[in-house]
Amino acid sequence: MLLSSIVASLEHTLMQGDPQIEITGIAFDSREVKKGSLFVAITGFETDGHQYIDQAIERGAVAVIVEKKVEVRAGIPILMVQDAREALAKLSAVFYGNPTADMNLIGVTGTNGKTSITYLIQAILEQAGRSVGLIGTMGSQIKGDAVETRNTTPESLHLQQLFATMRESGVEDCVMEVSSHALHLKRTAYSRFNTGIFTNLTPDHLELHQSMENYFEAKAQLFEQTTEMNIINADDPYGLLLIKRLNDRNAPVLSYGIHPSCDIYATHIQCLENRSVFTAHTPAGEIAIQIHFPGMIYVYNALAAIAYGVSQGISLSTIQLGLHNLTGIRGRMETVYEDAANKVVVDFAHTEDGLEQVLTTIRSFASGRVILVFGVYGADGIHGERKRRAMGKVAGTYADISVVTSDNPKRQNPVRLIHEITRGVKQAGGSYHSFVDRKEAIHFALSQCLPGDIVLITGKGHETTQLLGSTLAPFNEKEIVNAFMTAKNLAGSAIIHSIHAAELDTLEIVRGK
Numbered sequence: 001m002l003l004s005s006i007v008a009s010l011e012h013t014l015m016q017g018d019p020q021i022e023i024t025g026i027a028f029d030s031r032e033v034k035k036g037s038l039f040v041a042i043t044g045f046e047t048d049g050h051q052y053i054d055q056a057i058e059r060g061a062v063a064v065i066v067e068k069k070v071e072v073r074a075g076i077p078i079l080m081v082q083d084a085r086e087a088l089a090k091l092s093a094v095f096y097g098n099p100t101a102d103m104n105l106i107g108v109t110g111t112n113g114k115t116s117i118t119y120l121i122q123a124i125l126e127q128a129g130r131s132v133g134l135i136g137t138m139g140s141q142i143k144g145d146a147v148e149t150r151n152t153t154p155e156s157l158h159l160q161q162l163f164a165t166m167r168e169s170g171v172e173d174c175v176m177e178v179s180s181h182a183l184h185l186k187r188t189a190y191s192r193f194n195t196g197i198f199t200n201l202t203p204d205h206l207e208l209h210q211s212m213e214n215y216f217e218a219k220a221q222l223f224e225q226t227t228e229m230n231i232i233n234a235d236d237p238y239g240l241l242l243i244k245r246l247n248d249r250n251a252p253v254l255s256y257g258i259h260p261s262c263d264i265y266a267t268h269i270q271c272l273e274n275r276s277v278f279t280a281h282t283p284a285g286e287i288a289i290q291i292h293f294p295g296m297i298y299v300y301n302a303l304a305a306i307a308y309g310v311s312q313g314i315s316l317s318t319i320q321l322g323l324h325n326l327t328g329i330r331g332r333m334e335t336v337y338e339d340a341a342n343k344v345v346v347d348f349a350h351t352e353d354g355l356e357q358v359l360t361t362i363r364s365f366a367s368g369r370v371i372l373v374f375g376v377y378g379a380d381g382i383h384g385e386r387k388r389r390a391m392g393k394v395a396g397t398y399a400d401i402s403v404v405t406s407d408n409p410k411r412q413n414p415v416r417l418i419h420e421i422t423r424g425v426k427q428a429g430g431s432y433h434s435f436v437d438r439k440e441a442i443h444f445a446l447s448q449c450l451p452g453d454i455v456l457i458t459g460k461g462h463e464t465t466q467l468l469g470s471t472l473a474p475f476n477e478k479e480i481v482n483a484f485m486t487a488k489n490l491a492g493s494a495i496i497h498s499i500h501a502a503e504l505d506t507l508e509i510v511r512g513k
């Protein structure tokens with residue numbers, strides 16, 4: 001495609017060179033440049049893409065887009081734009097033939113519940129016989145086939161390329177998670193969303209947004225891009241704010257929640273240990289729903305998916321069957337081990353609200369104690385510390401024992417992170433143990449398990465690796481739990497003693513009351 005055609009609708013200044021040249025691809029990372037690429041230099045948080053222009057040219061870039069003045073390189077067209085991330089989104093949409101114009105795109109945003117809702121909607125759409133694409137935290141899918149993607153919402157270039165592949169594969173509906181990072185960093189600019197869904201907003205990612213107001217405004221951007229329908233949780237205060245805004249614009253809204261004033265609401269709710277049952281009231285009638293997920297949070301998630309199904313005219317019986325057919329989502333309230341005496345659940349709760357919801361859900365059906373194993377990466381600085389302390393308080397309030405450990409410490413000092421969490425546990429009057437090594441923490445929790453107790457392991461959910469410094473190590477909680485429980489059942493109490501000994505040997509151990 002000619003560079004001049006790609007940039008035709010892009011506001012830019014041609015700094016040098018002739019744009020009548022053929023472009024065979026686009027790259028925003030010099031390491032991914034191929035011969036004939038257009039390289040887009042982005043000013044990042046960690047480094048600056050403008051530093052890699054020479055490298056990009058050496059690798060075969062034939063044109064460069066910049067957002068800052070750079071040294072002139074003879075022969076290569078250089079185009080200056082105001083915002084390189086936004087330009088990247090626009091160029092990518094043009095280069096891949098604006099694929100979202102040809103598909104039904106559903107964007108799900110909010111602090112918690114995005115992945116769950118995308119899976120619930122996928123189940124309904126598949127039940128309705130549609131060809132579905134999915135994009136999110138656990139990677140992407142094209143008509144059920146897994147496609148590896150980085151980030152919950154991929155960078156615009158990769159996103160548009162994925163949409164184009166979906167279009168070629170005959171995908172009719174694509175349901176995707178839209179993170180606040182993505183909105184803030186323009187990853188979804190120039191994607192046409194038919195429907196937007198808003199789940200809830202509670203503290204998270206404040207290291208990026210700095211305040212809840214900014215965080216909300218980032219999320220609200222999605223609803224400026226929707227063309228057909230906005231599905232909003234009206235029981236959430238920020239959801240109400242969004243509804244008001246959409247009403248002021250006369251934009252269509254379907255509200256969901258527990259309150260009967262919502263367009264889609266639930267009654268006769270029964271949250272059982274492994275499932276939830278309720279009656280959904282919708283403008284199309286009412287229907288009995290049974291989902292294989294416990295807790296009010298999944299009633300809400302299911303209501304969002306039902307609202308979407310109803311907005312598309314999908315029959316209530318198809319919605320009912322689709323939801324019922326989804327028997328689980330990896331790492332979301334997943335029972336990874338169960339015997340007559342004990343149960344071990346792995347969940348992806350990684351915000352204070354998510355943790356509170358999951359703990360209170362588990363509490364409601366535990367006959368014994370709830371032993372929680374968790375850690376928090378969160379962010380660095382004041383916002384990270386606040387998040388860790390808040391999550392510590394939640395643990396101290398709702399868990400009988402908190403075993404505080406590492407999540408993905410990344411480049412932070414795991415001992416400090418743990419101390420910040422245990423401060424919160426202590427403030428809430430909770431009882432805790434701590435281990436830097438997450439495997440040891442899990443072993444310890446399992447060794448403490450008495451009949452009737454439930455061990456809940458949160459934060460990493462579906463993840464099968466742990467990021468320690470810059471090393472990505474394999475870490476599979478399901479396997480760790482099952483190996484330990486098998487050994488425990490075989491060896492009886494002998495192994496418990498050896499675990500206790502290991503705990504005492506752990507240098508970083510911090511003991512609570």
Ligand SMILES: CC(=O)N[C@H]1[C@@H](OP(=O)(O)OP(=O)(O)OC[C@H]2O[C@@H](n3ccc(=O)[nH]c3=O)[C@H](O)[C@@H]2O)O[C@H](CO)[C@@H](O)[C@@H]1O[C@H](C)C(=O)N[C@@H](C)C(=O)N[C@H](CCC(=O)O)C(=O)O
Pocket residue numbers: 028029030031041042043044045046047048049050052150151152153154155179180181182185
């Ligand atoms: C904080 C954040 O979102 N960072 C994103 C951002 O990185 P950055 O600005 O730090 O990039 P950088 O490393 O400074 O590099 C600047 C530019 O130089 C380029 N570069 C760099 C090195 C080199 O040798 N050559 C080169 O060209 C880079 O490709 C980049 O274009 O831009 C990059 C390029 O698009 C993203 O990959 C990166 O996401 C990182 C991987 C990330 O972890 N993001 C997380 C926080 C995130 O986005 N999470 C949300 C989920 C949130 C939720 O749902 O809760 C998500 O959607 O995944």
Ligand SMILES: Nc1ncnc2c1ncn2[C@@H]1O[C@H](COP(=O)(O)OP(=O)(O)OP(=O)(O)O)[C@@H](O)[C@H]1O
Pocket residue numbers: 110111112113114115116117137152177199200297298300301331332333347348349350353354355357358461
């Ligand atoms: N509606 C909800 N309200 C509050 N917490 C929820 C809700 N749904 C799920 N959770 C909690 O949040 C965790 C993550 O859920 P899910 O993966 O669906 O959210 P997400 O928004 O996709 O998260 P991420 O921001 O990591 O992509 C779950 O494991 C559960 O603990």
Ligand SMILES: N[C@H](CCC[C@H](N)C(=O)O)C(=O)O
Pocket residue numbers: 152350377378407408459460463
């Ligand atoms: N969507 C969240 C996931 C956090 C998962 C946690 N295990 C971690 O790695 O911090 C984020 O990108 O912040």
Ligand SMILES: [Mg+2]
Pocket residue numbers: 114115116136137138152177
């Ligand atoms: Mg997600």
